[in-house]
Amino acid sequence: MTVNLLDYDREGLIHFLAEMDEKPFRARQLLKWIHQSIQPDFNQMSDLAKSLRTKLSESSVITVPQVLRDHTAADGTRKWLLSVGAENGIESVFIPEENRGTLCVSSQVGCALACAFCATGKQGFNRNLSVAEIIGQLWLANKLLMEAADNQPVLKTRSGISLAQIEQSARKVTNIVMMGMGEPLANFENVVTALNIMIDDHAYGLSRRRVTVSTSGIIPAMDRLRQRCPVALAVSLHAPNDSLRDRLVPINQKYPIRDLLAACQRYLLDAPRDFITFEYVMLDGVNDSASHARELIKLVRDVPCKFNLIPFNAFPNTEFKRSSPESIRIFRDMLMQAGLVTTVRKTRGDDIAAACGQLAGRVYDKTRRTTRVNVEVN
Numbered sequence: 079m080t081v082n083l084l085d086y087d088r089e090g091l092i093h094f095l096a097e098m099d100e101k102p103f104r105a106r107q108l109l110k111w112i113h114q115s116i117q118p119d120f121n122q123m124s125d126l127a128k129s130l131r132t133k134l135s136e137s138s139v140i141t142v143p144q145v146l147r148d149h150t151a152a153d154g155t156r157k158w159l160l161s162v163g164a165e166n167g168i169e170s171v172f173i174p175e176e177n178r179g180t181l182c183v184s185s186q187v188g189c190a191l192a193c194a195f196c197a198t199g200k201q202g203f204n205r206n207l208s209v210a211e212i213i214g215q216l217w218l219a220n221k222l223l224m225e226a227a228d229n230q231p232v233l234k235t236r237s238g239i240s241l242a243q244i245e246q247s248a249r250k251v252t253n254i255v256m257m258g259m260g261e262p263l264a265n266f267e268n269v270v271t272a273l274n275i276m277i278d279d280h281a282y283g284l285s286r287r288r289v290t291v292s293t294s295g296i297i298p299a300m301d302r303l304r305q306r307c308p309v310a311l312a313v314s315l316h317a318p319n320d321s322l323r324d325r326l327v328p329i330n331q332k333y334p335i336r337d338l339l340a341a342c343q344r345y346l347l348d349a350p351r352d353f354i355t356f357e358y359v360m361l362d363g364v365n366d367s368a369s370h371a372r373e374l375i376k377l378v379r380d381v382p383c384k385f386n387l388i389p390f391n392a393f394p395n396t397e398f399k400r401s402s403p404e405s406i407r408i409f410r411d412m413l414m415q416a417g418l419v420t421t422v423r424k425t426r427g428d429d430i431a432a433a434c435g436q437l438a439g440r441v442y443d444k445t446r447r448t449t450r451v452n453v454e455v456n
């Protein structure tokens with residue numbers, strides 16, 4: 079059986095190589111070739127013995143999802159639509175900023191958790207992404223960003239460094255947020271293996287602080303993530319009490335707020351950052367009043383945290399509306415005055431529908447078996 083080497087972290091590669099009587103250090107070499115040199119051709123892997131290269135080409139491949147569309151917005155945000163077979167599509171979004179480049183990565187096709195304000199949730203669950211499909215989003219982003227930088231004219235600055243080189247470093251992925259389509263902790267093993275590759279010094283070497291998993295609050299999986307691969311954590315809170323959260327984020331009926339906050343406290347014992355980021359989608363007239371803000375402030379009193387307010391991004395047939403800029407400002411100011419660091423998420427790439435909740439992965443809609451539809455996903 080042919081294996082895709084993008085499915086393996088270092089441990090997986092060591093195991094795979096051992097079956098061919100190859101030494102563990104070969105795993106490090108392979109990781110470097112695959113993820114750092116972005117080299118999919120075994121024949122070009124010059125420091126591997128010829129016999130190993132032959133064995134690898136007979137047993138394995140290095141393949142990533144095919145790019146169906148590639149759009150760049152006016153603000154530099156770049157969005158790729160990737161094919162993951164059976165007419166399923168997923169999207170990744172690259173958000174360049176002055177001193178970092180963040181890639182928003184998907185973990186599932188669709189999502190089973192059915193949050194009321196989320197188009198992916200409305201669409202239902204199709205399937206988990208494989209490790210190769212998750213890490214392939216990063217592999218592809220770096221490759222395509224590097225190619226774009228290589229195509230820049232080579233001009234020299236006074237210090238002798240080419241502008242293309244500066245551009246190149248500015249346009250590589252430096253941060254990951256697992257905030258694309260799907261619930262990462264519902265695809266636990268594949269996500270953890272992909273995280274291992276992201277933070278491995280022989281692969282992407284990203285610090286755990288620069289890799290963020292966003293979850294709607296699957297408590298047992300949060301505890302397992304803490305033990306297996308503690309990275310930065312964002313929790314989708316969205317409501318200050320159980321009755322409202324039960325409605326907006328139905329998984330709350332199973333894992334209510336009090337237990338969720340206790341899980342956040344436990345997570346912080348091993349987390350690379352000393353705070354949890356709470357995401358809070360701003361829904362007009364639903365969760366955005368001054369009394370909601372007061373309730374929220376009381377609720378998180380004992381949890382070291384920061385808030386990220388996300389203006390709701392609408393999609394067809396949604397019952398919700400985005401809060402007004404004025405209510406978002408008042409809400410933010412109340413949290414800030416209570417000592418909570420609060421940011422309002424900028425809507426990036428909205429001219430190419432790349433903002434949170436606007437991604438348009440094509441998903442096979444299981445509720446309408448004969449049609450394939452364009453849906454919006456977060």
Ligand code: SAH
Pocket residue numbers: 193195196197256257258259260261262292293294313314357358359388389390391392434435436455456
């Ligand atoms: N499933 C995970 C991660 C993906 S969603 C989670 O729920 O945390 C990333 C963020 O986008 C979450 O906070 C999610 O609640 C939010 N989101 C979903 N739909 C949105 C929409 N239509 N507008 C704004 N934010 C949305």
Ligand code: SF4
Pocket residue numbers: 189190191192193196197198199200259260261294314456
């Ligand atoms: Fe799933 Fe996250 Fe959307 Fe909820 S918000 S349905 S958990 S992707």
